[in-house]
Amino acid sequence: MSLHGVRIAGTGSCLPERVVTNADLEKRLDTIDEWIRSRTGIGERRWASEDEATSDFAIPAGRRALEAAGCDPADVDFVICATLTPDMPMPSTAGLIQRGLNLEKAGGFDLSSACAGFVHALTVGTNYVRTGSAKNVLVVGAETMTKVLDHSDRATAVIFADGAGAALLQPAPAGESxxxxxxxxxxxxxxxxxxxxxxxxxxxxxxxxxxxxxxxxxxxxxxxxxxxxxxxxxxxxxxxxxxxxxxxxxxxxxxxxxxxxxxxxxxxxxxxxxxxxxxxxxxxxxxxxxxxxxxxxxxxxxxxxxxxxxxxxxxxxxxxxxxxxxxx
CATH class of the missing domain: 3.40.47.10 (Thiolase/Chalcone synthase)
Structure with a gap:
């Protein structure tokens, strides 16, 4: 079997519009800006609205990655979505991305490995491309962590946030990426x-x-x-x-x-x-x-x-x- 080089041909991301600052959290938690910054390095974060779900960020992030790569959605062979906060247990969020981007021939699945999920998914997607099983693999990492946050817990409420990012994997010319x-x-x-x-x-x-x-x-x-x-x-x-x-x-x-x-x-x-x-x-x-x-x-x-x-x-x-x- 001839193995191919693999490159990231394009990337994309999408964040919620709502910005939540440390000053906002001071109003609801026993905390201050200095405490949050000194322990986490975070000054603000983006939180989804009540009616937004993970796929609402995953789909635009995927679209931007395809645009950056100049890839037609019809040419995507596979989509992998790394998430621990899917829209629902079934169908997969990857399926919702497939529908939302009109990836006509794509297969795919969700991958659950918490914060390590996207990097795991890149390795999986790389092997699809390297072995010739697929030419265009869209890998997405997407979360709405605020849906599973205890907003009264200072240890986690100041840290986690929402959004999505994506990368398109393609074969690379020999000797390059x-x-x-x-x-x-x-x-x-x-x-x-x-x-x-x-x-x-x-x-x-x-x-x-x-x-x-x-x-x-x-x-x-x-x-x-x-x-x-x-x-x-x-x-x-x-x-x-x-x-x-x-x-x-x-x-x-x-x-x-x-x-x-x-x-x-x-x-x-x-x-x-x-x-x-x-x-x-x-x-x-x-x-x-x-x-x-x-x-x-x-x-x-x-x-x-x-x-x-x-x-x-x-x-x-x-x-x-x-x-x-x-x-x-």
Missing amino acids: DVLASRYGLRGDDEVLLLKGGGSRYPTTHESVDEKLHLIFMEGRATFRFAVKTFASLITETCDDAGIAPQDLKLIVPHQVNMRIIEAACTRAKVSTDKCFLNIETVGNTSAASVPIALDDAVRAGKLERGDLVLMLAFGGGLSWSSILLRW
Whole structure:
């Protein structure tokens, strides 16, 4: 079998119109702007309205990625949507994207790996293209995290936000762009970072709603320790797999989880935070949408040129983690 190089041909993103500042949160929570900024690096975030759902952001993000790549929707072979907040359990949000963009021949599915989902989905989509199973794979990361937030919980209500990002994968000419390495991992855990309600273990009942089982829970200190160690390892080990040094990277696009986590991980990996593209201050943590939104922002800001080495990495509930390193 002849294997193809793979490139990201276009990116896109979409955010809700509603801006929620730290000053807005001061009015409803026992918190202040200084506390939020010092612990998260976030100054404002975007929240969906009550009548907006995940696909309302995923579809425009996908459309912009196709436009950036100059790809006709009729030519898309596959769509993968990474999300933990689908519009509904069935049909898949990927199916709603397929319908919304009129992707006439596309197959697809949703992928659930929390904040690590988009980077996982890029690896899956890469293998469809690399093996010749598909020529155009649309990968979307989309979330409406505010639908599953406990808005009285200071630990999570100040962090999470909504939005979507997308990337179109295509075959790359020989010797040009390509995916050089990827890593992924999973550690089954139902204590540190979780959303219990709604599945077969804890189906929806009056009791489960009263107990807030349908809302995100995060044990902050354990999450911080795990994230710093995992981020640092992903940087060094993924670069090792590709045969490069972290210093050779033009850009790191990390999951916009928390500024303190990113800074601590970079210090541990001996990489300058100047290599990281960060938009957490104005976008917040959008879970699976975080990396593709930041990537699209970086591309449109002119931060990447063909041939540059870029590393994307994320971790999330599961606990799960993933990375992908490519020559742009």
